[in-house]
Amino acid sequence: MEYLTFAEFEELNGRELDEATFNKLLPKASAILDNATSHFYQMNKMESDNQWRVGQFKRALCSQIEYFHVLGATTFEEINNSPQTFSAGRTSVSNASRYNPSGANESKPLVAEDVFLFLEKTGLLYSGVAVW
Template structure:
């Protein structure tokens, strides 16, 4: 069972429309990325151990990550490529490199980070609820 369903994504989160065929891969990749962002403190199997507020924030963070992935090239966004600039429909990707260092687009949705910030799940020092 996934953290979120397409119905939740559309009706509760009010996310941008995603092609139905793309949703399963997007939700899987988004969940993997959010688990990584939280240093694997969250898993579908332990969701019940969190308060309702934190469970809701985790779901919303995954939805924000789905929206971010879809807007930036889909579930393969983190495969990496040395693309300077590309765009087609919703997809817009730029990777800049030069003598002053590399700037790359983060795989983590900024909105997902903001949603999870008050949960303590992003804190490296330990599990704070």
């Protein structure tokens, strides 16, 4: 089930992205949001849900696609696979952490922070026990 069309992505997202890249990133981004929302839209129809909540979900999906596009990666390993330091001749470049005094890099998350901005207050992030 596709949650978002390319036309909707263009309408909701301010940045340009070609359709081939969108189609490549959509399945993984959808899987990430399914995980974050406990697969809510796998068990409930988007068409019959509150349209504001559906809109927020689609905006979150756009954010996740954009996050993957900007990073050029879709897995945790790819996202966090940058070297701590590298040298070329007598020049050395270090990617020290802003937060860790030892200089070790912190991991970047697989889920874009913007996803949570769109999904908070929608009920889609509820992680309690649901009784069906």
